[in-house]
Amino acid sequence: xxxxxxxxxxxxxxxxxxxxxxxxxxxxxxxxxxxxxxxxxxxxxxxxxxxxxxxxxxxxxxxxxxxxxxxxxxxxxxxxxxxxxxxxxxxxxxxxxxxxxxxxxxxxxxxxxxxxxxxxxxxxxxxxxxxxxxxxxxxxxxxxxxxxxxxxxxxxxxxxxxxxxxxxxxxxxxxxxxxxxxxxxxxxxxxxxxxxxxxxxxxxxxxxxxxxxxxxxxxxxxxxxxxxxxxxxxxxxxxxxxxxxxxxx
Amino acid sequence: xxxxxxxxxxxxxxxxxxxxxxxxxxxxxxxxxxxxxxxxxxxxxxxxxxxxxxxxxxxxxxxxxxxxxxxxxxxxxxxxxxxxxxxxxxxxxxxxxxxxxxxxxxxxxxxxxxxxxxxxxxxxxxxxxxxxxxxxxxxxxxxxxxxxxxxxxxxxxxxxxxxxxxxxxxxxxxxxxxxxxxxxxxxxxxxxxxxxxxxxxxxxxxxxxxxxxxxxxxxxxxxxxxxxxxxxxxxxxxxxxxxxxxxxxxxxxxxxxxxxxxxxxxxxxxxxxxxxxxxxxxxxxxxxxxxxxxxxxxxxxxxxxxxxxxxxxxxxxxxxxxxxxxxxxxxxxxxxxxxxxxxxxxxxxxxxxxxxxxxxxxxxxxxxxxxxxxxxxxxxxxxxxxxxxxxxxxxxxxxxxxxxxxxxxxxxxxxxxxxxxxxxxxxxxxxxxxxxxxxxxxxxxxxxxxxxxxxxxxxxxxxxxxxxxxxxxxxxxxxxxxxxxxxxxxxxxxxxxxxxxxxxxxxxxxxxxxxxxxxxxxxxxxxxxxxxxxxxxxxxxxxxxxxxxxxxxxxxxxxxxxxxxxxxxxxxxx
Numbered sequence: 001x002x003x004x005x006x007x008x009x010x011x012x013x014x015x016x017x018x019x020x021x022x023x024x025x026x027x028x029x030x031x032x033x034x035x036x037x038x039x040x041x042x043x044x045x046x047x048x049x050x051x052x053x054x055x056x057x058x059x060x061x062x063x064x065x066x067x068x069x070x071x072x073x074x075x076x077x078x079x080x081x082x083x084x085x086x087x088x089x090x091x092x093x094x095x096x097x098x099x100x101x102x103x104x105x106x107x108x109x110x111x112x113x114x115x116x117x118x119x120x121x122x123x124x125x126x127x128x129x130x131x132x133x134x135x136x137x138x139x140x141x142x143x144x145x146x147x148x149x150x151x152x153x154x155x156x157x158x159x160x161x162x163x164x165x166x167x168x169x170x171x172x173x174x175x176x177x178x179x180x181x182x183x184x185x186x187x188x189x190x191x192x193x194x195x196x197x198x199x200x201x202x203x204x205x206x207x208x209x210x211x212x213x214x215x216x217x218x219x220x221x222x223x224x225x226x227x228x229x230x231x232x233x234x235x236x237x238x239x240x241x242x243x244x245x246x247x248x249x
Numbered sequence: 250x251x252x253x254x255x256x257x258x259x260x261x262x263x264x265x266x267x268x269x270x271x272x273x274x275x276x277x278x279x280x281x282x283x284x285x286x287x288x289x290x291x292x293x294x295x296x297x298x299x300x301x302x303x304x305x306x307x308x309x310x311x312x313x314x315x316x317x318x319x320x321x322x323x324x325x326x327x328x329x330x331x332x333x334x335x336x337x338x339x340x341x342x343x344x345x346x347x348x349x350x351x352x353x354x355x356x357x358x359x360x361x362x363x364x365x366x367x368x369x370x371x372x373x374x375x376x377x378x379x380x381x382x383x384x385x386x387x388x389x390x391x392x393x394x395x396x397x398x399x400x401x402x403x404x405x406x407x408x409x410x411x412x413x414x415x416x417x418x419x420x421x422x423x424x425x426x427x428x429x430x431x432x433x434x435x436x437x438x439x440x441x442x443x444x445x446x447x448x449x450x451x452x453x454x455x456x457x458x459x460x461x462x463x464x465x466x467x468x469x470x471x472x473x474x475x476x477x478x479x480x481x482x483x484x485x486x487x488x489x490x491x492x493x494x495x496x497x498x499x500x501x502x503x504x505x506x507x508x509x510x511x512x513x514x515x516x517x518x519x520x521x522x523x524x525x526x527x528x529x530x531x532x533x534x535x536x537x538x539x540x541x542x543x544x545x546x547x548x549x550x551x552x553x554x555x556x557x558x559x560x561x562x563x564x565x566x567x568x569x570x571x572x573x574x575x576x577x578x579x580x581x582x583x584x585x586x587x588x589x590x591x592x593x594x595x596x597x598x599x600x601x602x603x604x605x606x607x608x609x610x611x612x613x614x615x616x617x618x619x620x621x622x623x624x625x626x627x628x629x630x631x632x633x634x635x636x637x638x639x640x641x642x643x644x645x646x647x648x649x650x651x652x653x654x655x656x657x658x659x660x661x662x663x664x665x666x667x668x669x670x671x672x673x674x675x676x677x678x679x680x681x682x683x684x685x686x687x688x689x690x691x692x693x694x695x696x697x698x699x700x701x702x703x704x705x706x707x708x709x710x711x712x713x714x715x716x717x718x719x720x721x722x723x724x725x726x727x728x729x730x731x732x733x734x735x736x737x738x739x740x741x742x743x744x745x746x747x748x749x750x751x752x753x754x755x756x757x758x759x760x761x762x763x764x765x766x767x768x769x770x771x772x773x774x775x776x777x778x779x780x781x782x783x784x785x786x787x788x789x790x791x792x793x794x795x796x797x798x799x800x801x802x803x804x805x806x807x808x809x810x811x812x813x814x815x816x817x818x819x820x821x822x823x
Contacts, residue, residue: 014740033488045694049746050738054288056455059491059573061383062292078576100426101743107289111403119391121350133347135359141352148352148384152291177391184350 006030006081007088008039010051013099021099023090024048030085037065037076040091040103053103060217063151066158067103068092073155073215094158110154113170116196117178122189140185147180147225149218156212156222168201172212172222175203179225182232198233206230252419252661255283255400256653257646258435260407260420260462262290264298264382264638265617265645266441267389268342272646273439273653274396280650283433285402285422287457287748290390294443294455295638298382299494299569301374302346302635304339306363310371312336319633320816322368322525323626324775324785326475326793329814331604331624335633335640342639343375351388352377354566364566365499366632368525368823374632379494379569385635402433406748407461408675410438410469410613411667417469417612418659421671423748428741430675432668434661436653437612439645440466444596444618447752448760450701452593453485453492459752460759462619466600467758471610472795472807474621476598476759477767478776480629481710483529485592487547491573493589495631497553498522500566504529505552505586506541512551520823527628527776528823530591534710545588552586559583591710595634597625597776598766601795606645612652616645623793623811627775679736679750690733693746693753700727700753700760708764713781717768721803724761731757762796762804769806770794787818 005027013021026043037055044051055065058077065076070090081089097105127134156172163169178197182190197203206226213223257273259266262284270284286293305315315336320327343361347353353361354376366374377384393399404425411419411432419434445460446452467473483504484493498504504522506512516532517524524532533551536542542549555563555570560583563571567582574580574587599621606614606622616622617638624637707720731753738746772786773779791811796804 015742016740044746045692049693049736050740052738052740052743052745054292056288056292056457057294057297058456058489059297060576061380061569062288062294062296062455064288064292101740104743106426111289115394118395120395121348121392126348129341129344129348133344133353133361136353136355137359138355138357140359141355145352148387149380151296151383152289152387181350184352186348186350 004030006039006085008043009088009090010043010103011092012051012102014101030081032082034081035077036069036074036079036081036089036091039081040076052101061151063153066094066153066155068095068158073158075153075155075217078217094154096158096160096164097154107154109167110157110171110173113174114152114177117170117174118189118193118196119177119181121181121184121187122192123186124188134186136185143185144180144183147176147183147220150176150220151218153217155215155217159211159215161209161211162205162207166201166205169205170196170202172226175229176220176222176225179229194233197229203230203233252432252434252664253283254434254658256280256436257439257649258283258285258420258433258437259439259441260285261293261441261443261619262286262390263293263441263443263617264295264385264389264635265619265642266290266439267386267393268639268642269439269441269616269646269649270399271389271393271396272643273650274398276647276650277654278398280398280653282399283402283435284399285405285407285420285433287404287406287425289403290401291387293386294458295382295386295635297453297455297492298385298635299379299492300366300496300499301364301376301381301632302343302385303366303369303374303630303632304343304636305336305373306340306343306361306375307373310373314370315339315373317816318369319624319630320626321821322628322630324628324821325791325818326623326626326774326811328623328812329816330812331622333814334604335624335637338640339636342636342643346385346388346639349388349392351384354378364496365523366630367495367498367523367529368630369632374499376496378565379496379567382635406751407465408671408751410465411664412469412610413659413663415611417610419664421668425743425748428744430668430672432664434659434664436656436658437614437649439606439649440600440613440615440619441617441642442619445756445759446593446596448700448756448763449593449704451485451490451705453482453490454593459756461752461755462615463599464755464758466608466610466613466615467762467796467798469610469613470798471608471613472601472797473762474598474601474623474793474795475627475766476596476762476796477770477794478597478627479593479708479763480526480595480597480776481530481591482526482594483533483591484553484589486573486578487545487550487588487590489577490592491577492592492594493553493570493587494567497555497567497570500562501558503554505554506536507543507551508541512536512541517823524823525628525630526594530710531778533591543588548590550588550590553589554586555582556584556586595629597621597627597629605648606641607648614645614649616641627777679747680739690735691730693734693749696727696730696734696753700724700756703727704760704763708767711778711780712767713779714768717764720764721761721768724757724764725803728757765803766794766796766806791818
């Protein structure tokens with residue numbers, strides 16, 4: 001019997017060459033411990049050096065290698081061929097983003113949204129380094145830790161039906177990150193972030209479909225972050241109706 | 250041509266580069282800072298660091314203790330003034346990172362936790378479970394976003410430093426999204442591009458670790474220091490080389506051979522699993538030679554056994570180890586031991602800098618793994634490298650900023666000219682067509698495979714004059730083959746075959762300095778083990794090697810003295 005092979009069907013798009021994305025098929029050797037990234041690297045090394053895709057750490061932590069595998073957002077470094085074999089595998093650029101080239105998408109919009117939610121510790125003043133660290137109990141850490149695990153792979157944007165329709169939607173990862181800082185006991189920036197988050201392009205667009213949390217490779221659960229932010233924001237709004245001006249709850 | 254100009258331009262957006270950028274921004278808010286990286290900063294390889302960051306934080310610890318551990322770990326090749334400065338500034342950097350939101354693991358009283366690490370006599374390694382590098386990188390990157398004077402060039406690939414009349418005054422860089430070589434001017438440049446572990450076949454290093462910054466500085470006339478010292482981490486997954494953090498042993502994990510013994514009792518009885526990495530990696534080779542290891546599809550291995558730690562400790566302290574082993578080898582460390590073997594992890598050598606981060610090349614600074622400030626000597630202790638990125642990244646950022654404040658903006662017209670020449674060089678070199686008879690060269694993958702074989706065979710854990718000589722010859726031959734390398738991709742947009750070809754050139758330069766410096770060092774010290782010169786030879790080799798670029802020929806190797814302050818070299822025993 002000849003050595004087993006598997007067929008990859010890969011999106012090709014070179015703006016100078018193709019008017020629109022097309023599929024190209026590659027039949028390559030099949031190994032049961034290979035991930036999709038190994039297969040793409042085989043193509044690039046031995047079959048067709050012109051296929052472009054992003055990757056780096058090959059251990060699921062740098063967030064570079066998101067694509068659609070048979071229509072589902074996945075990291076190529078963490079998706080095994082054996083879960084598809086002997087069927088063919090369709091590899092496309094992440095949905096909902098403009099394509100730059102082949103499997104490479106344009107992330108400028110995501111980077112802007114990430115910045116817009118002010119994902120850094122905001123305080124009126126920082127205590128001097130000589131006074132040491134801010135104390136934070138293990139329970140306080142636990143409050144936000146899950147939401148700090150986001151690797152910015154943007155698979156959640158590729159899965160999000162709202163982002164697919166509304167470019168203005170800030171989106172799951174950026175909202176989860178805002179929530180992460182809001183929940184951090186060292187941070188006092190909730191009010192500064194609120195106007196971005198509560199704006200029409202923020203959380204109210206999310207219809208709680210939850211696809212973002214399903215595809216998240218790190219268990220961040222952005223959908224939960226968005227729902228909890230909605231509740232908190234609604235409470236703030238109610239309080240603003242009943243509290244005298246200038247007083248916060 | 251409209252050339253962007255910056256006061257300070259930083260190449261690389263990992264731990265050192267981001268820390269440098271923020272330090273430069275805070276030195277003088279009026280400075281215009283460029284931060285250029287071939288990947289988005291949060292993809293940088295700092296992200297893969299797991300175990301922690303060393304700093305003296307507790308009353309049971311002292312600067313002298315951290316300094317002594319580091320110097321002894323370095324096999325006395327560290328510059329001791331550098332080490333003393335490092336341990337003193339480490340605490341403030343760790344606290345600063347805490348203030349910037351790093352989610353450090355905490356003790357019940359709210360203080361940041363510390364754990365044990367190899368070669369450290371007390372617990373002084375701060376950690377964020379076992380994703381310390383990931384959290385450090387994201388905290389730094391997110392913090393950097395608030396400085397509007399930091400102008401980012403995401404996914405730009407630097408092809409060379411531009412040097413005018415002996416002074417670095419910018420870079421020539423490829424915009425990956427649009428193509429084309431552009432000049433970017435700067436009064437000072439800081440190189441923070443990390444290591445080059447990808448010159449070896451089996452490494453923990455990410456795909457992007459191709460020694461770019463080292464090679465570019467070297468070509469521009471800056472010597473590379475102590476390049477023969479390459480660290481093997483004792484515990485990588487066979488096949489992929491994915492890192493199993495040293496924190497696994499810091500938290501109490503065992504290394505077990507095929508006889509079921511904790512074999513380190515024969516080699517480092519005083520430290521056992523918490524011995525330094527060079528000694529642990531050599532111990533594996535001895536066990537292999539004695540036939541006391543397992544054999545699998547991807548070669549020999551031993552077991553890293555965490556079972557006795559229990560599920561709770563593993564999930565709390567080592568969740569990433571559990572995630573990685575479950576995903577990549579189908580093993581749950583709660584119930585089964587993990588197969589591991591030594592794997593290329595870190596380059597102690599790099600761009601020669603002084604204690605301020607300045608290189609001998611006017612206008613150029615360097616920090617992090619790219620640099621060799623001589624903190625790590627012949628063997629780095631685990632958890633000193635993240636701290637090094639912060640301490641010396643900050644120093645390089647501040648000092649490059651201060652120098653930029655004193656400098657005039659570089660002249661633009663020579664830069665334009667140089668960038669055009671670079672573009673021409675790259676086009677001629679890599680965009681040949683079959684029609685002109687030059688497009689039938691070799692595939693990159695074949696050259697890379699042979700480079701890997703040469704390095705593993707010649708410059709691995711144990712080295713000899715014979716094997717190193719052969720490696721040097723093979724690399725020289727590969728350089729000729731590389732001249733005919735074939736690049737099929739002609740697109741201007743995101744041409745990763747072109748960047749891989751240029752990375753291959755960088756790797757060949759870096760590999761050549763490693764092999765040649767290793768051949769000349771006729772002693773065994775730290776990570777550099779010569780079977781034909783088994784002892785350390787302080788009389789001849791208590792000195793740093795400097796590899797100088799000789800266009801088209803192997804490097805010229807010179808030496809310079811090690812700085813000793815208070816710790817006289819003694820026999821290194823654990």
